[in-house]
Amino acid sequence: MTLDITIKQENQVLTVYLKGELDHHAVSKIKDTIDLNILKAPVKKLVLDMSGVTFMDSSGIGLIVGRFNRIRSFGGSMTIKNPSQTLLKILKMSGIDQLMKIN
Amino acid sequence: MQPINRMKIEFDSKSTNEAFARVVVAAFAAQLDPTLEDLADLKTSVSEAVTNAIIHGYEQKTGTIYMECILYSNSIKVIIEDHGIGIEDIEKAKTPAFTTKPELERSGMGFSVMESFMDTLHIESEKGKGTKIIMTKRFSRD
Ligand SMILES: Nc1ncnc2c1ncn2[C@@H]1O[C@H](COP(=O)(O)OP(=O)(O)OP(=O)(O)O)[C@@H](O)[C@H]1O
Ligand SMILES: [Mg+2]
Numbered sequence: 013m014t015l016d017i018t019i020k021q022e023n024q025v026l027t028v029y030l031k032g033e034l035d036h037h038a039v040s041k042i043k044d045t046i047d048l049n050i051l052k053a054p055v056k057k058l059v060l061d062m063s064g065v066t067f068m069d070s071s072g073i074g075l076i077v078g079r080f081n082r083i084r085s086f087g088g089s090m091t092i093k094n095p096s097q098t099l100l101k102i103l104k105m106s107g108i109d110q111l112m113k114i115n
Numbered sequence: 116m117q118p119i120n121r122m123k124i125e126f127d128s129k130s131t132n133e134a135f136a137r138v139v140v141a142a143f144a145a146q147l148d149p150t151l152e153d154l155a156d157l158k159t160s161v162s163e164a165v166t167n168a169i170i171h172g173y174e175q176k177t178g179t180i181y182m183e184c185i186l187y188s189n190s191i192k193v194i195i196e197d198h199g200i201g202i203e204d205i206e207k208a209k210t211p212a213f214t215t216k217p218e219l220e221r222s223g224m225g226f227s228v229m230e231s232f233m234d235t236l237h238i239e240s241e242k243g244k245g246t247k248i249i250m251t252k253r254f255s256r257d
Contacts, residue, residue: 036166037130043220067137067155069162070228074220098155105231106224 016064017042019049024056031064036071046079050086058083063094072099073106080111091115120146120186128169128178128197136182136195137161143184144191149254156232157191157252163225164195164248170216172199172246189254190234196247202240209238 015038016031026049032038050058058079065072080090092114095103103109122143126132137158144157161182168180183194202208209230214223230236233250240246 033134035130035133035162036170037133040130067158067162069159069166070222070224071166073222073224077222078220098152102159102228105228106222 014038015042017045019045021049021053021055024054025059026050026053026055026057027059027061029061029064033067034062034065034072034075035067035069039071039075043075043078047082050079050082055083055086056088058088058090059093060090061093062096062099065095065099068099068102070102070106073102073108076103076108077111116187116190118185118187121184123181123183125179125181128173128176128180128199130166130169132180133162133165133169136165136180140182140184140191140193143186144254147186147189147191147254153252153254157193160229160232160250160252161193161195163229164193164250167225167248168195168197168199168246170219170221172197172201174200189256190251191254192249192251194247194249196245198245201242201244202238202246203242205238205240 014032015034018029020027028046083090090112092112103114140161141154141158165180178197178199181196185192207213209226211227212223214221229250233252235251237249
């Protein structure tokens with residue numbers, strides 16, 4: 013079981029598309045890829061598109077909060093896009109919907 | 116309550132087994148024909164307990180995780196056990212946002228997820244001996 017990651021950079025917006033299951037195993041493989049891309053070019057906004065994510069546990073919360081703190085330390089912002097109802101449940105219970113925009 | 120089915124497996128504390136464990140439990144629970152939402156809650160909770168055994172119990176070193184499932188006519192009991200470092204203060208560990216591994220970007224939400232996604236959560240642990248998580252979920256009928 014794997015998690016596929018696709019990254020697109022346009023102007024100062026970095027969009028990360030995830031596809032698969034977001035657990036501890038998957039997070040440990042993609043975290044550095046996202047961070048390298050944040051460092052590579054000036055990024056003002058990080059968009060995490062979760063339309064392809066079929067599973068997420070607290071490891072996903074850790075990934076999101078960690079990237080949020082990083083992008084904010086560079087003065088940027090973060091948005092989550094297209095989470096399923098199942099994902100929305102865990103995003104809300106962990107308070108991530110209070111930290112950033114989810115649409 | 117009479118059990119109608121039971122299974123027990125053990126596997127290495129490798130992160131690839133997080134997906135394996137939740138898929139196995141979901142497949143076993145499928146015979147009760149649970150709703151997709153109940154199944155998702157169950158899978159997430161299993162993933163939390165197994166991930167905790169790997170990251171905290173065995174601190175990402177080699178160990179064995181024991182998992183048992185007992186099915187009743189309308190519910191499931193899942194027992195996940197490790198023989199790792201154990202938990203010093205269980206009440207504190209259950210506090211939302213409490214984590215002993217912030218450097219690994221853990222958010223301290225695992226037990227909160229298990230508590231809210233399952234119907235009961237029971238934690239037995241002894242420092243230096245290991246941890247046993249016993250949780251149950253009743254399946255709603257649609
Ligand atoms: N199997 C275990 N063995 C030893 N300690 C554990 C175990 N499970 C949990 N703990 C302890 O309980 C704390 C809280 O666990 P919980 O799952 O709620 O949060 P976390 O794992 O730290 O973060 P998250 O689950 O959000 O990634 C852990 O930080 C750890 O100290
Ligand atoms: Mg945890």
